[in-house]
Amino acid sequence: MSEITYIRGREPHPRETRRIFRNIDREGYNPSIKCFMEDGGYETLKKAIKMEPADVVNEVKKSGLRGRGGAGFPTGVKWTFIPKGNTKPVYLVCNCDESEPGTFKDRFVVHQDPHQLLEGMIIACYAVQAHFGVIYMREEFPEAAKIMQNAIEEAKKKKFLGKNILKSGFDLEIIVHRGAGAYICGEETGLINSIEGLRPYPRIKPPFFPAAIGLYGCPTIVNNVESLCQVRQVLMRGGEAFAAEGAQRSPGTRIIGVSGDVRRPGYYEIISGSITYGELLYDICGGPKRGRKFKAIIPGGASAKVMRCDEVLKDRNPDGTVREMSVFDIPLDLDSIAKFGSMSGSGGVIVMDDSRSMPKVLNNLNRFFAWESCGQCSPCREGNPWMLKLSTRICEGKGSPEDVDLLKSVADNICGRTVCAFGEACSWPTQAFTTKFREEFLALTKPINALKAHSPETAEARKYLIRED
Amino acid sequence: MSEQPNAIDALTAAKPSPGEKYFPKFEVTKELTEEAAKLVALYPEGKEQSAVLPIIHMIQEKHGYICPEAMPWIAEMCKSTPIHVAGVVTFYPGIHTSCPGKYHFRVCRTIACALSGGEELMAYICGKIGVDPASLTDEHPMAVSPDGLWSIEPVECLANCGFGPNVMINDTLYSQVTPKMIDKLISEYSKKD
Ligand SMILES: Cc1cc2nc3c(=O)[nH]c(=O)nc-3n(C[C@H](O)[C@H](O)[C@H](O)COP(=O)(O)O)c2cc1C
Ligand code: SF4
Ligand code: FES
Numbered sequence: 001m002s003e004i005t006y007i008r009g010r011e012p013h014p015r016e017t018r019r020i021f022r023n024i025d026r027e028g029y030n031p032s033i034k035c036f037m038e039d040g041g042y043e044t045l046k047k048a049i050k051m052e053p054a055d056v057v058n059e060v061k062k063s064g065l066r067g068r069g070g071a072g073f074p075t076g077v078k079w080t081f082i083p084k085g086n087t088k089p090v091y092l093v094c095n096c097d098e099s100e101p102g103t104f105k106d107r108f109v110v111h112q113d114p115h116q117l118l119e120g121m122i123i124a125c126y127a128v129q130a131h132f133g134v135i136y137m138r139e140e141f142p143e144a145a146k147i148m149q150n151a152i153e154e155a156k157k158k159k160f161l162g163k164n165i166l167k168s169g170f171d172l173e174i175i176v177h178r179g180a181g182a183y184i185c186g187e188e189t190g191l192i193n194s195i196e197g198l199r200p201y202p203r204i205k206p207p208f209f210p211a212a213i214g215l216y217g218c219p220t221i222v223n224n225v226e227s228l229c230q231v232r233q234v235l236m237r238g239g240e241a242f243a244a245e246g247a248q249r250s251p252g253t254r255i256i257g258v259s260g261d262v263r264r265p266g267y268y269e270i271i272s273g274s275i276t277y278g279e280l281l282y283d284i285c286g287g288p289k290r291g292r293k294f295k296a297i298i299p300g301g302a303s304a305k306v307m308r309c310d311e312v313l314k315d316r317n318p319d320g321t322v323r324e325m326s327v328f329d330i331p332l333d334l335d336s337i338a339k340f341g342s343m344s345g346s347g348g349v350i351v352m353d354d355s356r357s358m359p360k361v362l363n364n365l366n367r368f369f370a371w372e373s374c375g376q377c378s379p380c381r382e383g384n385p386w387m388l389k390l391s392t393r394i395c396e397g398k399g400s401p402e403d404v405d406l407l408k409s410v411a412d413n414i415c416g417r418t419v420c421a422f423g424e425a426c427s428w429p430t431q432a433f434t435t436k437f438r439e440e441f442l443a444l445t446k447p448i449n450a451l452k453a454h455s456p457e458t459a460e461a462r463k464y465l466i467r468e469d
Numbered sequence: 470m471s472e473q474p475n476a477i478d479a480l481t482a483a484k485p486s487p488g489e490k491y492f493p494k495f496e497v498t499k500e501l502t503e504e505a506a507k508l509v510a511l512y513p514e515g516k517e518q519s520a521v522l523p524i525i526h527m528i529q530e531k532h533g534y535i536c537p538e539a540m541p542w543i544a545e546m547c548k549s550t551p552i553h554v555a556g557v558v559t560f561y562p563g564i565h566t567s568c569p570g571k572y573h574f575r576v577c578r579t580i581a582c583a584l585s586g587g588e589e590l591m592a593y594i595c596g597k598i599g600v601d602p603a604s605l606t607d608e609h610p611m612a613v614s615p616d617g618l619w620s621i622e623p624v625e626c627l628a629n630c631g632f633g634p635n636v637m638i639n640d641t642l643y644s645q646v647t648p649k650m651i652d653k654l655i656s657e658y659s660k661k662d
Contacts, residue, residue, distance in 0.1 A: 259581035
């Protein structure tokens with residue numbers, strides 16, 4: 001393979017290892033099957049389709065590959081959850097809803113390198129013996145839907161898709177199904193309802209684990225775009241070789257999207273665990289903007305708990321002694337940051353510097369969650385607008401100190417009491433912001449506001465106040 | 470339909486919009502029916518209802534929005550019921566029940582874009598196309614300019630967060646958008662026929 005050149009100004013950083021993003025921003029590369037095949041495309045499929053499906057699953061299991069959609073569930077293990085002796089059809093759905101704020105990675109694959117996803121998806125379908133696959137594409141990617149559709153036609157012509165793929169006797173149809181602008185369609189059971197033509201209300205687990213009861217009541221595997229591309233890498237490089245690279249518990253490369261207050265925001269593909277958050281933000285992203293200091297990091301998409309940059313974290317050395325560190329010393333893999341109460345989720349890192357007001361940032365997130373709640377469970381449907389109201393009130397300087405505690409207590413009462421993980425996703429930001437930046441919230445409040453005319457009683461009590469508010 | 474307006478009729482009732490003059494009115498034709506049948510055929514047998522969203526997208530692309538008359542027809546095409554289709558239509562923010570302008574702005578208002586000036590940009594575009602930002606509420610997130618050429622709608626994260634503020638005009642994404650770029654885009658689009 002020849003030396004790769006990238007479009008000027010968009011070259012990868014020297015510390016990156018481009019695997020999934022190998023062809024992103026590559027000079028002279030386009031989404032056609034010709035480009036992809038000249039780059040060794042579909043060779044892995046040819047290899048995989050000669051293996052037994054169970055061996056493909058084993059290879060993925062051996063690789064230790066973990067899902068890139070947010071939860072980090074081991075992909076190979078998920079595939080084995082299809083009930084033994086199942087007689088129903090099996091479906092495979094590619095989750096390209098990419099709607100977690102701060103996450104931007106799948107977009108580039110489906111726009112610039114669609115065949116990579118298709119090859120990974122065909123291999124995955126073969127492994128779980130699915131004959132019908134759906135690419136669930138968010139509505140805001142209309143061009144990608146066309147590109148993907150076109151890629152499917154091209155692949156059919158070359159016999160990589162359709163009946164009797166590469167004379168193996170394996171049949172597979174893949175279609176593109178477009179969403180319509182709802183975040184909750186990213187949740188796998190909501191997504192399945194959306195494909196069924198229902199309102200995308202998430203289903204309760206148990207019993208509705210997709211691998212057992214999914215699309216049309218049949219076993220269904222839902223995987224993220226990046227996960228499926230990684231499946232191709234696993235088969236290309238071999239499970240053991242894949243497992244040997246990067247962090248032991250989350251091997252392979254990861255695509256990290258950095259947004260917010262850094263000098264060079266963008267997407268970077270790095271080997272999992274090979275750098276720390278500090279190296280990412282200072283070396284790769286160029287550090288804070290002129291005259292500014294980093295203040296806070298949201299490390300894994302908007303629903304991950306925020307980390308304070310000046311907080312002293314304590315970690316245990318292998319010999320049992322305690323060592324002090326900051327968020328910048330945490331390695332960038334799936335698990336390390338979980339020890340400190342946050343998550344690395346979908347790889348979207350949002351950075352804020354000292355010019356930002358934390359209550360305002362939280363207010364923006366609360367508006368997002370209030371808008372996107374599907375409305376099925378009362379704590380989530382009612383709690384989110386309530387949190388939004390409280391944070392708005394605090395931002396406007398009309399809140400009282402009690403409102404800060406109330407805000408946190410609303411969040412505490414949502415998580416763990418809902419049908420889907422949105423309940424956690426929406427309450428974590430509020431919990432973390434109000435705990436870690438409590439003083440900023442309090443600074444905006446006034447004790448006198450506790451007696452604001454929120455109710456007839458307080459309006460009455462207010463008459464006796466002598467101070468103006 | 471009964472004389473008495475009920476909540477569902479009210480929910481799906483046509484809301485007049487100046488954008489309508491730029492889109493053909495919804496009409497059931499042989500071609501449309503055939504196209505819908507093709508979409509239905511993509512899904513496994515007996516699962517016609519899955520084609521609800523694809524058919525909605527097809528109609529929205531052609532006619533701008535989903536009018537009340539379209540819902541029973543969609544239901545017929547995918548062997549569902551009008552009330553079910555109405556349920557789907559009213560759930561998704563991406564499905565419009567009134568007509569957008571010929572060129573539809575979608576402005577990301579979520580965190581990363583907000584950090585890079587998305588909110589100010591939103592106000593700027595509203596001013597340019599003659600829309601009152603205060604008219605955009607959760608119940609009516611879309612506003613159309615009086616001449617029907619433009620419409621604007623705040624949306625959540627467009628998955629291009631590193632390069633905010635992000636704005637879509639119809640199907641095209643523009644990133645790192647500045648007021649100057651908006652001026653240029655608006656004059657370019659107005660010249661298109
Ligand atoms: C509220 C919510 C939103 C989600 N949004 C997405 C999304 O946009 N994209 C995605 O791939 N996974 C999303 N997920 C995770 C999926 O439910 C699911 O875990 C994932 O698609 C599994 O794929 P993986 O195993 O390959 O990671 C979301 C989950 C929740 C609870
Ligand atoms: S937690 Fe929220 S988003 Fe999830 S099902 Fe309940 S109401 Fe819907
Ligand atoms: S926050 Fe605007 S694109 Fe993600």
